[in-house]
Amino acid sequence: MADPMKIRAQMKGDVTEVRVLMGHAMETGQRKDAAGKAIPAHFIQSMTVDVGGKRMVDAQIGTSISRNPVFGFKMKGAKAGDKVVVSWVDNKGDKRTDEATVA
Amino acid sequence: MKFSIVAIAALAAAWAGTALAQAKDPTIAGIEKYREMLGDDNPAELYEARGEQAWKKKAGPKNVSLENCDLGLGPGVVKGAYAQTPRYFADVDRVMDMETRINWCRMTQQGISEADIRKRPFGSADKPSEIEDLLTYVVTASKGMTMNVPSNHPKERAAYELGQAVFHMRAGPYDFSCATCHGEDNLRIRLQELPNLTKSEDAKRAYIGWPAYRVSTSRVHTMQWRINDCFRQQRLPEPRYMSEAVNALITYMAQTGNGAEYKGPALKR
Numbered sequence: 001m002a003d004p005m006k007i008r009a010q011m012k013g014d015v016t017e018v019r020v021l022m023g024h025a026m027e028t029g030q031r032k033d034a035a036g037k038a039i040p041a042h043f044i045q046s047m048t049v050d051v052g053g054k055r056m057v058d059a060q061i062g063t064s065i066s067r068n069p070v071f072g073f074k075m076k077g078a079k080a081g082d083k084v085v086v087s088w089v090d091n092k093g094d095k096r097t098d099e100a101t102v103a
Numbered sequence: 104m105k106f107s108i109v110a111i112a113a114l115a116a117a118w119a120g121t122a123l124a125q126a127k128d129p130t131i132a133g134i135e136k137y138r139e140m141l142g143d144d145n146p147a148e149l150y151e152a153r154g155e156q157a158w159k160k161k162a163g164p165k166n167v168s169l170e171n172c173d174l175g176l177g178p179g180v181v182k183g184a185y186a187q188t189p190r191y192f193a194d195v196d197r198v199m200d201m202e203t204r205i206n207w208c209r210m211t212q213q214g215i216s217e218a219d220i221r222k223r224p225f226g227s228a229d230k231p232s233e234i235e236d237l238l239t240y241v242v243t244a245s246k247g248m249t250m251n252v253p254s255n256h257p258k259e260r261a262a263y264e265l266g267q268a269v270f271h272m273r274a275g276p277y278d279f280s281c282a283t284c285h286g287e288d289n290l291r292i293r294l295q296e297l298p299n300l301t302k303s304e305d306a307k308r309a310y311i312g313w314p315a316y317r318v319s320t321s322r323v324h325t326m327q328w329r330i331n332d333c334f335r336q337q338r339l340p341e342p343r344y345m346s347e348a349v350n351a352l353i354t355y356m357a358q359t360g361n362g363a364e365y366k367g368p369a370l371k372r
Contacts, residue, residue, distance in 0.1 A: 021148060067228060
């Protein structure tokens with residue numbers, strides 16, 4: 001089971017700033033372990049962010065993203081109290097969904 | 104004539120000074136901008152969350168949690184404890200830094216053997232060690248507080264003196280001491296600025312920079328690890344984890360750089 005995500009969603013004027021910290025190994029498949037064996041790829045493949053019930057981000061991401069990635073974006077049209085739901089699925093089928101509210 | 108030469112020399116020196124400062128600025132500014140972009144989103148938070156669970160979980164041969172561990176402010180008090188370490192602990196009659204103290208609690212309260220604790224103090228990105236999680240949790244509870252490292256007890260002063268002596272002791276194949284790199288202003292390794300740890304201003308900045316999450320290694324490093332790695336860089340024999348010498352060095356730094364606001368685990372390149 002993956003670590004819980006940390007989600008921050010804050011109103012700054014009429015702009016909402018959403019920032020998500022995900023705990024994931026994001027292994028590229030290119031690295032080798034001490035014994036010289038390739039470490040199998042293990043990375044988040046798709047990620048979605050829903051704000052106030054509306055899909056705001058539907059992203060396909062890959063191995064160029066760092067371990068424990070931080071994903072942030074700004075949007076208009078949300079208001080305080082809106083629910084932010086972030087989900088990801090990795091290439092091994094492991095998934096995680098966390099929520100927060102816009103403050 | 105002589106006067107103008109002096110004037111030119113002075114001008115040249117001034118120019119060289121500003122050129123040097125300017126040459127340094129973009130990189131430092133770049134690193135600072137990068138930190139600002141990441142803002143509060145420090146992956147150390149993932150360690151903190153795990154650490155909090157580990158703190159409250161019953162573990163070890165005695166199957167107890169660490170919730171009664173005395174970190175200096177009384178049993179079970181975590182908030183603000185880190186800001187007052189390293190300090191003298193009467194129950195062990197020695198000065199300990201926070202990492203040593205948490206491990207001491209794991210040994211005495213949970214019954215984990217010292218050998219087990221020494222086996223793997225520094226984890227990897229794939230497998231963090233438990234102390235890194237626990238320490239990140241404890242230090243985060245002092246976020247926003249002012250470092251108030253005590254130095255009244257004779258043993259706290261003795262640890263400072265010993266730390267200062269170790270700091271200036273030249274040894275190893277390079278005949279290095281800590282002071283070789285950290286005893287002068289404006290030194291650097293490649294593009295990394297080296298703090299002058301004999302000065303309060305620099306020591307403040309450096310001391311609150313640990314423990315830190317390093318993006319290049321994708322994990323949290325502790326101050327004990329930092330000292331260990333400084334010894335490696337000097338090609339000295341590996342210092343013993345939680346030893347008096349390492350704790351003294353940390354105490355020397357902490358007391359020299361006392362009084363800064365602790366901002367939580369740092370984020371480094």
